[in-house]
Amino acid sequence: MKKILLLCSQGMSTSLLVTKMKNAAKEKGIEVEIEASSVEKFLDKLSYYDIFLLGPQVRFRQQELHKVASEQNKRVEVINMMDYGTMNGKKVLEEALKAIG
Template identity: 70%
Template sequence: MEKKILLLCAAGMSTSLLVTKMIKAAEEKNIKVKIEACPVEQFNEKVNEFDIFLLGPQVRFKHTDLSNIANEYNKKVEVINMVDYGTMNGAKVLEAALKALNVN
């Protein structure tokens, strides 16, 4: 079953490169995932479409609020590790997301 991961950031720009690197890492490991990015303001309209939401470090202050909403839908919200985000380490971010979803 394909997992759906949405990266949330301030404007949706900085995460687009990370999404590309995560997709490449998933393809290399033959993992079926859908990965997209959008501004954090679109969270409410996307909450039904994705399994996990990854917050860019610049919007991590929204973690509690978004987690409270996501819990109602049985979804997860995680903050992307700042070092992995800064180095655009798609493989590590993908690995962390799949681990949070209990996917090996």
């Protein structure tokens, strides 16, 4: 099962997107664990999740987090601003799964 964590400033603005992603996964019959958290909890969550998706408001942290994550073969990606703004859970899920491989 793939594990995806969405990160933003407080872990709140991504909560609706998590719900939409879970619904999209359910419609497609994909087993996936998706949660949201504050970017400050990244290190605590690093070993558990396969990929970390940054909300556009914290995209400036991508290089810093990628450096740490890559040491454990983990991905850190920024959610497309348009998909984030429209809460396109299906598209964000597809992109995350494609990035995981």
